[in-house]
Amino acid sequence: MRILPIASGKGGVGKSLVAANLSIALAQAGKSVVLVDLDLGASSLHLILGFNARKHGLGTYLSGAKVRFEDIIYPTDYPNLRFVPGDAEIPGLANISYRQKTQIAKRLLAIDDADYLVLDLGAGTGANILDFFLLSGRGIVVTAPTLTATLNAYLFLKNAVFRLMWDSFKPRSKARAVLESLKKDGASLQRAYIPEILGRVSEVDPASRAAFDMRMSKLSPRLVLNMLEDPKDADKAQKIRRSCREYLGMDLEHLGIIYRDDLQDVALGSRIPIIRYKPQSVLSQAIYRIADKLVSSEGDEDAFLDPEYLDDSYGAADTEAEADFEAKMDYVEELLSSGALTQGDLIETVRMQQYELGQIRKENAFLKAKMAKALSQGFKV
Numbered sequence: 159m160r161i162l163p164i165a166s167g168k169g170g171v172g173k174s175l176v177a178a179n180l181s182i183a184l185a186q187a188g189k190s191v192v193l194v195d196l197d198l199g200a201s202s203l204h205l206i207l208g209f210n211a212r213k214h215g216l217g218t219y220l221s222g223a224k225v226r227f228e229d230i231i232y233p234t235d236y237p238n239l240r241f242v243p244g245d246a247e248i249p250g251l252a253n254i255s256y257r258q259k260t261q262i263a264k265r266l267l268a269i270d271d272a273d274y275l276v277l278d279l280g281a282g283t284g285a286n287i288l289d290f291f292l293l294s295g296r297g298i299v300v301t302a303p304t305l306t307a308t309l310n311a312y313l314f315l316k317n318a319v320f321r322l323m324w325d326s327f328k329p330r331s332k333a334r335a336v337l338e339s340l341k342k343d344g345a346s347l348q349r350a351y352i353p354e355i356l357g358r359v360s361e362v363d364p365a366s367r368a369a370f371d372m373r374m375s376k377l378s379p380r381l382v383l384n385m386l387e388d389p390k391d392a393d394k395a396q397k398i399r400r401s402c403r404e405y406l407g408m409d410l411e412h413l414g415i416i417y418r419d420d421l422q423d424v425a426l427g428s429r430i431p432i433i434r435y436k437p438q439s440v441l442s443q444a445i446y447r448i449a450d451k452l453v454s455s456e457g458d459e460d461a462f463l464d465p466e467y468l469d470d471s472y473g474a475a476d477t478e479a480e481a482d483f484e485a486k487m488d489y490v491e492e493l494l495s496s497g498a499l500t501q502g503d504l505i506e507t508v509r510m511q512q513y514e515l516g517q518i519r520k521e522n523a524f525l526k527a528k529m530a531k532a533l534s535q536g537f538k539v
C-alpha cells in the first residue's frame with residue numbers, strides 16, 4: 159500500500175481539492191483507494207465529494223463511542239474509492255493525544271486491501287500533522303505560487319526534517335541534548351541552520367547522526383504547484399527546490415502544476431468533484447496527469463534517487479505550464495465563439511486585470527522605494 163499524505167503549511171492552497179480529485183483519478187485508473195479526512199476539526203472533504211456529512215467519522219471513533227474503525231470506512235459513489243470522513247465530534251488534529259494519533263495511524267496502516275491511502279492533512283506544522291506526513295517518505299506538498307505559500311511550503315518541510323531528527327535521536331542521547339538546547343530558545347529553532355546542527359551532532363554523537371541519515375535518505379517529498387496564473391509562475395517550484403537542497407539537504411520531485419480554474423467554483427457549488435463535473439477542464443486534466451505519473455512510477459520506487467529523474471520532473475512541469483496556458487486560452491476562444499462568453503464579460507475581465515496590474519505596480523513602486531532607502535543606508539544586495 160502506498161501512502162500519500164497531502165500537506166502544505168499554508169491553508170487554502172488546494173490540499174483537499176487535490177486529495178479528493180486525485181483519489182478519484184487513481185480509483186478510475188483501477189487502483190483501490192482509501193481517502194482519509196485528517197483535517198480534523200475543519201473537515202471539508204465530504205463537501206467536495208458530495209458525501210452525507212451526518213455519518214460517523216474519525217471524531218466519533220476517537221470519542222470512544224461504540225463505532226468500529228471498519229464501520230467508518232465508507233464506500234462512495236466512485237468504484238474503488240472508499241472514504242474515512244472526519245466529523246465535528248473533536249475540535250481538531252492539534253488537540254488529539256499521542257495515544258489517539260497512534261491509534262489512528264495503526265488502524266490506517268492495517269488496511270490491507272488498498273493500493274493507495276490518501277491522507278488530507280490540515281494546514282500548519284503541528285506535531286500530529288508532521289507525524290502523519292512522515293508516515294511516507296514520498297508525501298505531497300501542495301503550494302500556490304505566492305510568496306507566503308512557497309515560504310510556508312518550505313517551512314513545512316523544514317519542520318518535517320526537524321521532526322525526523324527528533325525522532326531519530328534517542329531520548330537522553332547527546333544528539334537529543336543538542337536539539338534540546340536549541341529548543342529552549344523557541345525562536346532559534348525556526349532560524350536554526352540544519353547543516354550546522356548536523357555538524358554538531360556528528361561531532362558528539364555519530365551513531366545518532368547515522369540513524370538520522372538513514373531515515374533522511376528515504377525522505378523525498380513531491381511538490382504540486384497549484385493555482386498558477388501564467389507560465390512564469392512555474393519557476394517558483396525551482397526556488398523551493400533550491401532552498402530544500404541548500405538548507406535541508408533534501409531533494410524534491412515536481413509532480414506537476416495546476417492552473418487556477420474558474421470552473422472549480424461551479425463544481426464546488428454543485429457538490430460534484432471537478433474531475434466528474436468537467437473531466438475535460440484544464441484542472442481535471444492536470445489531476446489526471448498527476449495520477450498517471452504516480453501510477454507509472456509504481457514500478458520504480460527509487461527513481462527519486464536519480465538526480466536526472468528529478469531534474470526532468472521540473473522540465474516536464476515547465477512544459478506543462480506552457481501547454482496548459484495555451485489550453486486555457488483556447489478554451490476562452492471557444493467560449494467566445496460559442497457565445498458563452500459575451501463582450502460584456504470580456505470587458506469586465508480586462509478591467510479586473512487592469513486593476514490587479516495597477517495594484518502590482520503600486521506594490522512594486524513601494525518595494526523599490528524601500529530598496530533604494532536600504533541601499534542609501536549602506537545595505538548590500
Ligand SMILES: Nc1ncnc2c1ncn2[C@@H]1O[C@H](COP(=O)(O)OP(=O)(O)OP(=O)(O)O)[C@@H](O)[C@H]1O
Pocket residue numbers: 166168169170171172173174175176197200202279280281384385386416417418419420422423426441
Ligand atoms: N486550481 C484551482 N482553481 C480554482 N480554485 C481552486 C483551485 N485549487 C483550489 N481552489 C479553491 O480554493 C479553495 C481552497 O482549496 P482547498 O479547500 O482544497 O484548500 P486546502 O489547502 O485544503 O485548505 P485548508 O487548509 O483550509 O484545508 C477552495 O475553494 C477550492 O475550491
Ligand SMILES: [Mg+2]
Pocket residue numbers: 173174175197202278279280
Ligand atoms: Mg483542506
